[in-house]
Amino acid sequence: MWMYEKKLQYPVNIKNPNPKLAKFIISQLGGPDGELAASMRYLNQRYAAPYGEIKGLLTDIGTEELGHMEMISAILYQLTRNLTPEQIKASGFDAYFVDHTTGIYPASASGVPFSAAYFQSKGDPITDLVEDMAAEQKARSTYDNILRLADDPDVRDVIKFLREREIVHFQRFGEGLRITQDNLNSRNFYACNPAFDKNCGRNCRRRMS
Amino acid sequence: MDRDKLFRTIQMYGFAIDEIVLYLDTHPNCQHALNYYHKYNELKREAVEEYNRLYGPLTSRQVKSREKWTWTNEPWPWERSAD
Numbered sequence: 001m002w003m004y005e006k007k008l009q010y011p012v013n014i015k016n017p018n019p020k021l022a023k024f025i026i027s028q029l030g031g032p033d034g035e036l037a038a039s040m041r042y043l044n045q046r047y048a049a050p051y052g053e054i055k056g057l058l059t060d061i062g063t064e065e066l067g068h069m070e071m072i073s074a075i076l077y078q079l080t081r082n083l084t085p086e087q088i089k090a091s092g093f094d095a096y097f098v099d100h101t102t103g104i105y106p107a108s109a110s111g112v113p114f115s116a117a118y119f120q121s122k123g124d125p126i127t128d129l130v131e132d133m134a135a136e137q138k139a140r141s142t143y144d145n146i147l148r149l150a151d152d153p154d155v156r157d158v159i160k161f162l163r164e165r166e167i168v169h170f171q172r173f174g175e176g177l178r179i180t181q182d183n184l185n186s187r188n189f190y191a192c193n194p195a196f197d198k199n200c201g202r203n204c205r206r207r208m209s
Numbered sequence: 210m211d212r213d214k215l216f217r218t219i220q221m222y223g224f225a226i227d228e229i230v231l232y233l234d235t236h237p238n239c240q241h242a243l244n245y246y247h248k249y250n251e252l253k254r255e256a257v258e259e260y261n262r263l264y265g266p267l268t269s270r271q272v273k274s275r276e277k278w279t280w281t282n283e284p285w286p287w288e289r290s291a292d
Contacts (some may be wrong), residue, residue: 052285055283
């Protein structure tokens, strides 16, 4: 069960509306490496996690990603406030505007709506954790690209915070992978799947070595 | 109170609060509902406090141990039918 806290994880205070920036920052809401995909990936993968540490990690990072979704949405909201039809046309925000006005809709920078096809839940903890590590790096690259394009310091400050969180999550998932492998047969991590095969893990390792 | 009974009590208080919160969202001036909210919020707070002390955390911010991180202890909610 989840509880909502009426605060952002890190403050978002953007003084100048700028729909040009919103057009590509939206990818971190509903794009292939965005925060919604991240949250759904981890929260759905939890059920195949065989150890308490991994269940905790996926729960806690999946929950934090929901908070990041809210921060990206706050950026988009603040970048698209008080726009005139002229500003909307001049900025190229018109294609989004005609479908959603200035409402927040999860889509990629190229306008593709969010899809669960952006993530996998494979039911195999090594596979899932390796995907999670790659996902954090892909999100980090996306934030690096956003920083190459965005000049507003109010926006850059928040994007830099989110970029750092990707690096921390990557580190934690790496440790989660290590914990998982330490529970498996050190001569062959792939001998069995601890999320599916019976007696796969600590006992298995003792018997097989 | 034994663990399962206390847990079930917290679950009932929690749901009572979930319900009254929705009602108060659209009836913010209903004194009767507001009294109900405060009553069950307090009952739940006391029950959760006791649960944390005797059995462990329900959120990652309720770990009482100074020696061991108990948040990741098993089972997780989807692993036992009582939840």
